[in-house]
Amino acid sequence: MGKYCFGIDVGGTTVKCGIFSVEGDVLDKWEIPTRTEENGCHILPDVAETVLAKITEKALNKEDVAGVGIGIPGPVNEAGEVPMAVNLHWGYVNIAKDLGDLTGLKVKAGNDANVAALGELWQGGGAGYKDMIMVTLGTGVGGGIILDGRIVAGTHGAAGEIGHAHVDDEMEEACNCGRHGCLEQWTSATGIAHLAQKILDFSEEPSLMRRHKNISAKTVFDAMKEGDALAIQVGTEFGRYLGKALAVFSTVVDPQIIVIGGGVSKAGPIVLDYITGPFREYCFPPCRDTRFALAKLGNDAGIYGAARMLL
Amino acid sequence: MGKYCFGIDVGGTTVKCGIFSVEGDVLDKWEIPTRTEENGCHILPDVAETVLAKITEKALNKEDVAGVGIGIPGPVNEAGEVPMAVNLHWGYVNIAKDLGDLTGLKVKAGNDANVAALGELWQGGGAGYKDMIMVTLGTGVGGGIILDGRIVAGTHGAAGEIGHAHVDDEMEEACNCGRHGCLEQWTSATGIAHLAQKILDFSEEPSLMRRHKNISAKTVFDAMKEGDALAIQVGTEFGRYLGKALAVFSTVVDPQIIVIGGGVSKAGPIVLDYITGPFREYCFPPCRDTRFALAKLGNDAGIYGAARMLL
Numbered sequence: 001m002g003k004y005c006f007g008i009d010v011g012g013t014t015v016k017c018g019i020f021s022v023e024g025d026v027l028d029k030w031e032i033p034t035r036t037e038e039n040g041c042h043i044l045p046d047v048a049e050t051v052l053a054k055i056t057e058k059a060l061n062k063e064d065v066a067g068v069g070i071g072i073p074g075p076v077n078e079a080g081e082v083p084m085a086v087n088l089h090w091g092y093v094n095i096a097k098d099l100g101d102l103t104g105l106k107v108k109a110g111n112d113a114n115v116a117a118l119g120e121l122w123q124g125g126g127a128g129y130k131d132m133i134m135v136t137l138g139t140g141v142g143g144g145i146i147l148d149g150r151i152v153a154g155t156h157g158a159a160g161e162i163g164h165a166h167v168d169d170e171m172e173e174a175c176n177c178g179r180h181g182c183l184e185q186w187t188s189a190t191g192i193a194h195l196a197q198k199i200l201d202f203s204e205e206p207s208l209m210r211r212h213k214n215i216s217a218k219t220v221f222d223a224m225k226e227g228d229a230l231a232i233q234v235g236t237e238f239g240r241y242l243g244k245a246l247a248v249f250s251t252v253v254d255p256q257i258i259v260i261g262g263g264v265s266k267a268g269p270i271v272l273d274y275i276t277g278p279f280r281e282y283c284f285p286p287c288r289d290t291r292f293a294l295a296k297l298g299n300d301a302g303i304y305g306a307a308r309m310l311l
Numbered sequence: 312m313g314k315y316c317f318g319i320d321v322g323g324t325t326v327k328c329g330i331f332s333v334e335g336d337v338l339d340k341w342e343i344p345t346r347t348e349e350n351g352c353h354i355l356p357d358v359a360e361t362v363l364a365k366i367t368e369k370a371l372n373k374e375d376v377a378g379v380g381i382g383i384p385g386p387v388n389e390a391g392e393v394p395m396a397v398n399l400h401w402g403y404v405n406i407a408k409d410l411g412d413l414t415g416l417k418v419k420a421g422n423d424a425n426v427a428a429l430g431e432l433w434q435g436g437g438a439g440y441k442d443m444i445m446v447t448l449g450t451g452v453g454g455g456i457i458l459d460g461r462i463v464a465g466t467h468g469a470a471g472e473i474g475h476a477h478v479d480d481e482m483e484e485a486c487n488c489g490r491h492g493c494l495e496q497w498t499s500a501t502g503i504a505h506l507a508q509k510i511l512d513f514s515e516e517p518s519l520m521r522r523h524k525n526i527s528a529k530t531v532f533d534a535m536k537e538g539d540a541l542a543i544q545v546g547t548e549f550g551r552y553l554g555k556a557l558a559v560f561s562t563v564v565d566p567q568i569i570v571i572g573g574g575v576s577k578a579g580p581i582v583l584d585y586i587t588g589p590f591r592e593y594c595f596p597p598c599r600d601t602r603f604a605l606a607k608l609g610n611d612a613g614i615y616g617a618a619r620m621l622l
Contacts, residue, residue, distance in 0.1 A: 075597070131465075131466055133563075145563060145564065147458065147463060152458060152564055152565075153565075154442075154564060154565025154566075155442055155565050155566060155567045155598075155601070156565055156597040156598050156601075157565070157597070158561070158562065158565040158595050158597050158598050159562075159563065159564050159565040160562075160563070161562045161565070161595050162562050162563060163562075164562055164595040165558075165559040165562040165563075166555060166558060166559060166593045167559075177595065177596060178596065179593075179596075244477060245559075247476075247477060248476045248477060248478075248556075248559060248560075249559075249563050250469070251469065251470075251471075251472045251473050251474075251475055251476040252444075252456060252470065252471070252473060252476075252560050252563045252564060253456065253463055253465060253470050253563060253564065254463075254464075254465025254466050254467055254468070254469040254470040254472070255465075255466060256466045282477045282490070284469050284472050284475040284488065285488060285489065285490075286386070286467040286468070286469050287466075287467050287469050289467075290466070290467075
């Protein structure tokens, strides 16, 4: 076991990088651009170069480095292979082998949402726990399932894809996945804004939300904090869908804690207030004391979790 | 590692017992009564006695016995402790310690539904796989989640309690758990019979089901096999609720295979026919090729799974 490990989070435009002590302290973090041209063939060599340069810069012994953990926006199997990652312009890539050959270091790879969940478990909202459901409320709804401190990846790399749980038989609009009535259509930042617009169009009531031309989830939560009745109606619907769905997921894995992250979670504890009531109403009774927390690491969750995979 | 292990499945009236080779062959199986009097204080001593008697009868060396696995109708934590098992009249019992002291053998304990799922993974409908959701359709709906070949027990021992996933906002009748709209209210043997009766009461159409005074799930599936239109309507509703719920559960753990057991599964492959269509319609698209199978071990699943916990 080395004294340090690298955590790399590959996004569509930048690669976030960090070097950590095995205790979880971040020693340095930086970014490089993601070069997606030529089918993304430069991405792994660029990562290898920056990792090796950092080892030189910090004057580390390579034997003191436990390895490189890397999160990828796409499905990753247990062997560290990616069948396809559309945002990186990748077809099949064996990351564990290729990046291992390029760096001479041990490499572990995972899906970015799952890896971020592991980061939150290590040093964020789930610290101190080992069984967790993480929900990321952003443009879409992502998720990660951690059991006994380890990522559940799933047969098709689809474990934790809880944004695509079917929750609504009446939804007419299509989800990005092509189906109708997915959880993310009600509870993503986009979904919340959409719902707010519908409620405003339907009602004659005054609302602080009407001051904004383009309504965002932030507009809605800001208005809620001011006691705006229509915004509270939006939050109630949002919380009912998410709390009820989390209650269902809990009958499957019964986690210790549910951590809520993503842009929507920046509204603060008020987000949890709307979710926990419906969760406790719809959950299997022994699970009523399941804990809830907000994510803490923001955009750094990915580099933390990537590093953690090595330990 | 020994050559043999015991698998014990404690029910409310009988304790099923088996002795297995580590390869999974059953060498002998038998039953003893479950003595629930005096707060069930005789149950573990009775189990110890029958295990030790079998070791003598078979002239085994105790060193060749890997241990005793035991399934209990109640929540069991990872340390082998039961906070309470109503059907056995137990309050807190530390099974792993108490049965270990009584037998001088290593003991592992688990919830009976989870243990039965592990049995089906070892030698039944899930053989050859390692990630499985098992659904048991009986008087109620039980379940078990197996990931990487191991039982997921859950923080409150409630992982796999999928019969109590909330699936119906309109249900007026109460579930045994005190809430309304649980999956088991639509898909247990009782739920299917109930639904059939409702459909018969509402319709004037002739149906083979009308020949029976007391309608059971078997009546319904027998009529379906004869092409009975109202029975097919019951099966379609049943399959839509179960297939849709399994699609949601798959967004959490994305298993390789879903195994359907319990009394209802005795109707045969027709049960799967009604479930798989809705599953594929509602699942996250990459999960469409998830396999389905019927359970194979019937009432023996518990003793197989209990033995498997030791290996």
